[in-house]
Amino acid sequence: MKKLVAVIALLCVAYTALAANAPEVSSPKNGDRIGPNVFVTCKTEGKQFVIIITDVYVKGQLVGSVPGIRHWTADDGSLTARIATPRVYNAPKAETSYTIRVFTQRPDSEKSPETVVRCYPE
Numbered sequence: 485m486k487k488l489v490a491v492i493a494l495l496c497v498a499y500t501a502l503a504a505n506a507p508e509v510s511s512p513k514n515g516d517r518i519g520p521n522v523f524v525t526c527k528t529e530g531k532q533f534v535i536i537i538t539d540v541y542v543k544g545q546l547v548g549s550v551p552g553i554r555h556w557t558a559d560d561g562s563l564t565a566r567i568a569t570p571r572v573y574n575a576p577k578a579e580t581s582y583t584i585r586v587f588t589q590r591p592d593s594e595k596s597p598e599t600v601v602r603c604y605p606e
Contacts (some may be wrong), residue, residue, distance in 0.1 A: 504596035505529055507586045517606040521568050524552070524584060526599070528561040532588040535595075536567055539583045542575040552584070569605070577605045 507526040512518055524536055536552035552567035572580055582603045589595035 504532065504588050504593070506597040506599045507532075507534060507588060509584075509586050509599045509601055512584070512601055512603050514602050516601075516603045518569055518582070518603045519606055520571060521566050522584075522603070523564055523566050524586065525564045526557075526562075526586055528557050528563075528588055530557075530561050531559050532557050532561060532596075533590055534563050534565075534586065534588055536565065537585045538567060538569060539585065540570055540572060541581045541583070542572055543579045547572060547575075569603070571605065580605050 505528075507528045509524065509526045511525045512522055526534060528534065533554065533556055535554050538550045538552050539546055540548050540550065548570070550568060550570050553565045555563060555565060557563040567584070569582055582605075584601045584603060585598045586601075587596045587598040
């Protein structure tokens with residue numbers, strides 16, 4: 485019985501070690517005012533495949549999602565990429581917001597937790 489508990493504990497530790505952490509996004513920051521495109525700078529644990537998606541909201545309602553980029557980080561886990569932040573021309577800027585979602589995913593694994601940054605049009 486003790487061996488079974490030890491094996492289960494080791495498997496849990498190994499699974500936790502292999503699970504990816506959410507990328508650290510250094511820019512933009514929550515609350516930033518951004519133009520029609522923005523540089524997203526992030527850092528992951530080692531070389532990872534990063535996916536960025538921008539959700540567009542008007543009056544708190546999701547009106548669309550726009551793929552930003554899918555790209556490998558540098559070997560040290562760093563990535564800076566410019567993405568579009570679409571404008572909703574028939575909605576006032578004061579009622580528009582974006583959530584930039586950044587996560588990693590490899591073909592043979594689950595996606596990492598997302599880092600979400602909420603921004604507003606300038």
